[in-house]
Amino acid sequence: MFRFIVRRLLVTVPMVLVVITLTWALIRLAPGNFYASERKLPPAIEKNIRTKYGLDQPWYVQYGRVMRNIMTLDFGNSLRYESETVNDVLKRTVPVSAAVGICAYLLALLVGTTMGTLAALKQNSKLDYAAMGLSMLGISMPNFVLGPLLVLVFSLSLYWLPPARWGGFPSRSIVLPVLTLSAIYMAYIARLTRAGMLEVLRSDYIRTARAKGLTERQVVLRHALRGGLLPVVSFTGPALAILITGTVVVERIFALPGLGTYFINANLNRDEPLILGIVAFTSILVLVFNLIVDIAYGFIDPRIRY
Amino acid sequence: MTARKTTRILTFVFVAASLLAACGPPVQKSEFFGKVEPPPGQTLRYITGSEPESLDPAMSSGQPEARIDVALYEGLVEYHPKTMEPIPGVAESWKVNGNASEFVFFLRHNAKFSNGDPITARDFVYSFKRGLRPELASRVAFLAWEIKDAEAYNTGGAFVRDPKTGRFVLASEAEESGGGGAAEQTTAAATGEDAAPDTEFHRRMHQPNRLFVPTDEKERAKAFKANPKLAALVEGKELVPATADDVGVEAVDDYTLRITLRQPAPYFMGLVQHQFFRVVHEKTVEKYGVNWTKPGNIVCSGTHMLAEHKPYNELVVVKNPYYWDAAQVKLDKIVFYPLDDQTTMMNLYKAGEVDATYNHTVPSAWLRAGLRQASDYMDAPENGSVYWQINTTAPPMNDKRVRKAFAMAIDRDALEKFRVVSKANNVFVPSGILHGYPSPKGYDLDIEGAKKLLADAGYKDASGKFDASKFPATSVEVIYNTNESNRQVAEFIQAQWKQNLGLTIGLRAIEWKTFLSTRAKLEYKGFAGGAGWSGDYMDPYTYLGLFATEGGDNGTGWYDPKFVDMLNAANREPDQAKRYAMLSKAEEYLLDNAPIIPLTKPATSWMKKPYVKGMYPNAATLHAWKFVYIEHDPAKWDRGMPDMTTDQLAEVKE
Numbered sequence A: 001m002f003r004f005i006v007r008r009l010l011v012t013v014p015m016v017l018v019v020i021t022l023t024w025a026l027i028r029l030a031p032g033n034f035y036a037s038e039r040k041l042p043p044a045i046e047k048n049i050r051t052k053y054g055l056d057q058p059w060y061v062q063y064g065r066v067m068r069n070i071m072t073l074d075f076g077n078s079l080r081y082e083s084e085t086v087n088d089v090l091k092r093t094v095p096v097s098a099a100v101g102i103c104a105y106l107l108a109l110l111v112g113t114t115m116g117t118l119a120a121l122k123q124n125s126k127l128d129y130a131a132m133g134l135s136m137l138g139i140s141m142p143n144f145v146l147g148p149l150l151v152l153v154f155s156l157s158l159y160w161l162p163p164a165r166w167g168g169f170p171s172r173s174i175v176l177p178v179l180t181l182s183a184i185y186m187a188y189i190a191r192l193t194r195a196g197m198l199e200v201l202r203s204d205y206i207r208t209a210r211a212k213g214l215t216e217r218q219v220v221l222r223h224a225l226r227g228g229l230l231p232v233v234s235f236t237g238p239a240l241a242i243l244i245t246g247t248v249v250v251e252r253i254f255a256l257p258g259l260g261t262y263f264i265n266a267n268l269n270r271d272e273p274l275i276l277g278i279v280a281f282t283s284i285l286v287l288v289f290n291l292i293v294d295i296a297y298g299f300i301d302p303r304i305r306y
Numbered sequence B: 001m002t003a004r005k006t007t008r009i010l011t012f013v014f015v016a017a018s019l020l021a022a023c024g025p026p027v028q029k030s031e032f033f034g035k036v037e038p039p040p041g042q043t044l045r046y047i048t049g050s051e052p053e054s055l056d057p058a059m060s061s062g063q064p065e066a067r068i069d070v071a072l073y074e075g076l077v078e079y080h081p082k083t084m085e086p087i088p089g090v091a092e093s094w095k096v097n098g099n100a101s102e103f104v105f106f107l108r109h110n111a112k113f114s115n116g117d118p119i120t121a122r123d124f125v126y127s128f129k130r131g132l133r134p135e136l137a138s139r140v141a142f143l144a145w146e147i148k149d150a151e152a153y154n155t156g157g158a159f160v161r162d163p164k165t166g167r168f169v170l171a172s173e174a175e176e177s178g179g180g181g182a183a184e185q186t187t188a189a190a191t192g193e194d195a196a197p198d199t200e201f202h203r204r205m206h207q208p209n210r211l212f213v214p215t216d217e218k219e220r221a222k223a224f225k226a227n228p229k230l231a232a233l234v235e236g237k238e239l240v241p242a243t244a245d246d247v248g249v250e251a252v253d254d255y256t257l258r259i260t261l262r263q264p265a266p267y268f269m270g271l272v273q274h275q276f277f278r279v280v281h282e283k284t285v286e287k288y289g290v291n292w293t294k295p296g297n298i299v300c301s302g303t304h305m306l307a308e309h310k311p312y313n314e315l316v317v318v319k320n321p322y323y324w325d326a327a328q329v330k331l332d333k334i335v336f337y338p339l340d341d342q343t344t345m346m347n348l349y350k351a352g353e354v355d356a357t358y359n360h361t362v363p364s365a366w367l368r369a370g371l372r373q374a375s376d377y378m379d380a381p382e383n384g385s386v387y388w389q390i391n392t393t394a395p396p397m398n399d400k401r402v403r404k405a406f407a408m409a410i411d412r413d414a415l416e417k418f419r420v421v422s423k424a425n426n427v428f429v430p431s432g433i434l435h436g437y438p439s440p441k442g443y444d445l446d447i448e449g450a451k452k453l454l455a456d457a458g459y460k461d462a463s464g465k466f467d468a469s470k471f472p473a474t475s476v477e478v479i480y481n482t483n484e485s486n487r488q489v490a491e492f493i494q495a496q497w498k499q500n501l502g503l504t505i506g507l508r509a510i511e512w513k514t515f516l517s518t519r520a521k522l523e524y525k526g527f528a529g530g531a532g533w534s535g536d537y538m539d540p541y542t543y544l545g546l547f548a549t550e551g552g553d554n555g556t557g558w559y560d561p562k563f564v565d566m567l568n569a570a571n572r573e574p575d576q577a578k579r580y581a582m583l584s585k586a587e588e589y590l591l592d593n594a595p596i597i598p599l600t601k602p603a604t605s606w607m608k609k610p611y612v613k614g615m616y617p618n619a620a621t622l623h624a625w626k627f628v629y630i631e632h633d634p635a636k637w638d639r640g641m642p643d644m645t646t647d648q649l650a651e652v653k654e
Helices: A002-029 A043-052 A059-072 A086-121 A126-140 A143-157 A172-201 A204-211 A216-228 A230-244 A248-253 A259-268 A272-300 B002-023 B063-072 B121-132 B150-154 B181-189 B200-205 B217-226 B228-234 B282-291 B342-350 B364-368 B400-408 B412-419 B447-456 B484-501 B512-520 B541-548 B561-571 B576-593
Strands: B043-049 B077-079 B086-088 B091-096 B102-107 B157-161 B212-214 B238-241 B249-253 B256-260 B304-310 B314-319 B333-338 B384-390 B422-424 B477-481 B506-510 B526-534 B596-602
Touching (some): A002 A059, A002 A272, A043 B150, A059 A272, A086 A126, A086 A172, A086 A216, A086 A230, A086 A248, A126 A172, A143 A248, A143 B342, A204 A216, B043 B063, B043 B342, B063 B314, B102 B121, B121 B150, B121 B249, B121 B256, B200 B256, B212 B217, B400 B596, B412 B422, B412 B596, B447 B484, B477 B484, B484 B506, B484 B526, B506 B512
Antiparallel strands (some): B091 B102, B157 B212, B157 B238, B249 B256, B314 B333, B384 B526, B384 B596, B422 B596
């Protein structure tokens, strides 16, 4: 187990570097730059800017600087927001995105597994159809439709909740983004749970458990769920990483100052240090979460051993 | 099966209903849009656009920053809340010399920074020169290039001196045409009456403009290549790098600031309103470097000072107790919300969570659905002009009668109705927004007149009447850069010409970068659509100056020395009314030659709750915050757009 973790962690480093290099190259290839606006700048002004930010140096010098920054985990200052360091931005935005993301995921997990389990236990009943119908709706309705709908009902018609903006955590302003964000995950988890449970419920060890004379409650909670939830667990890793690093659409609809907002704007602004910082953070997070998921497998499913 | 079917049907009905609800028009029942409940006290919640790039006034170029900078920093002059003309700021008054090449500002003695330090002329000298530092690399520093030798300093230039005689090479010597226009003008300035005592520096400023070349060797080689005469002039001479001391700003005494320009520029007063020229606190800037604008470090000079800044969330400013006119400032607090998404803004506005928004924030679909009639919709013309360019170098468009005919055969009022967020504009300089500028007679819809002009140009039948079949309609086309609204306008005008003249002109959409180069190289035949110009400052010259050069943003091939002379003559005229009349004549001349077809000017298109008073739909959507306040008495609320006539400025005390 320990060797497995070390090996995986070692692989993570070169992978992050590859991702950063590719990102850096793509930024270079994209037309435009951080200082461009609608009107053409006088060439002399452009030269001042390029000198100030070292853009006049050869590419390998610039690449070397990027790599050094990554190694020391200090990404420098944003180009667009000069007085902010990338690390400041991460420190400020990650909690916002994480608060919304984790709340949404917990809600999705709670509702999704309950719905999925019930649907699997009562397969082909009205309850099953209703649950799966709802989850189909959740999967097919994009959050840029669901978000405005919720706003329309709860903010603009009923005036119960604010239609947008961040009011800190916890506050009323978090309700609509969490609902919007969780819908699709809720739906996925419900379907995954149902499929997983159906498979497990038909397996031999469940039959054995039943034969031993355990109550249905014990069979489901102690034995079936452990196996039935495996697909959900493997889904959780990447999903949680994505949720924590911000969801662009929901953050935009609700004007949340999260990582997603910064990421999209950093791209539009060609803000190289900020893009690289966020990409590095995201990729590390995804890799680490995947690792955690793999480790969790070992605990949940006794059949898996490293 | 039936259960599944029912679920499906229910799902479908739910989705359809919710989609319909989402797309449906915002229902207009009341006079105003959404909740109307003033916040307690004097707090304004305002949406200002994107997250400000920087709170350093020398560094930011955009309007979102400008609106915040107006609160945080004061300049020599401030924007008039309605007309945008310069009104006294830190400068109580100012004097301009005879040919508008030297501006002397007399500063008030009671102006203070937000830490209580007095604001003096030296602070302005510092602020300007700091903004021009090459290593600061300000994107907007070129706004100050009109100041003598500012460009040389800002771009890392060096003057050229003869080591033997110590004499500097003059800019006029390097001019390819051999003319010494600029030098002449600056020398002439010395003869103007002096508003402040003469000094050594002042005399130096009235020497003719010196030549400067890039200090950087590579750049210099490039410059020599472009102008071979330069190389000969620099040969055997020494280079003297330009420094901040060369820049033409001088603190004559603590409260007198003198700015000498490199050439006459009557529009300089409009430039000096820009945030770049607002005053910053030297000690703070030097102490904290790039972090000087952070809350806790920052020292402000405006009506308000920074209290809190949570990027992408909110920026809070509170009243500055040391502001010289603090008695006039009513808003205790302004909360700026940085937001980009129109729908989100409108939702916040409707829910009563914000009190006003910035310009172009109302989605046009909402306007068509009825929002345009709401009493809190601000619909006024802006300092911008949308026009089509004509390639005047190729037939049949090289005939000005033909060009005018096309310009006359468009119903601009119909275009305004169709576009919703634009106003008809039949002249080049947007009419009705520059206070005191008499717009010339523009192009009105005149189908018969247009046909007559075309017939005169030779496209006629035997009876001498215009004959559409004689016109080579296939040898012209309209190119426009790919964009939905450009396409709509192009199709609208295509239909107008077809209907009014019987001519079908083809349309072609081109990608933006390609469009720019095609237009600049005059590789298009006929018309180039999609051009727009938003004024850099409140003066007709910001528009007319586009046609004072052949290159740049001209794009029509029309260049007429007579027009340029008219502009130059106007710019030497110190009397504003006379100068405007002269510029108007120049514009008339331009329209008579018709290198462009003016179409519309943008509309302000923003929302303001009726209880927000002293905030006007002015032409640049920049608000001098000291005039804005929250009115708690519903009887005094604005119903409809506030009165924009300047004699109704009861609440505006200058």
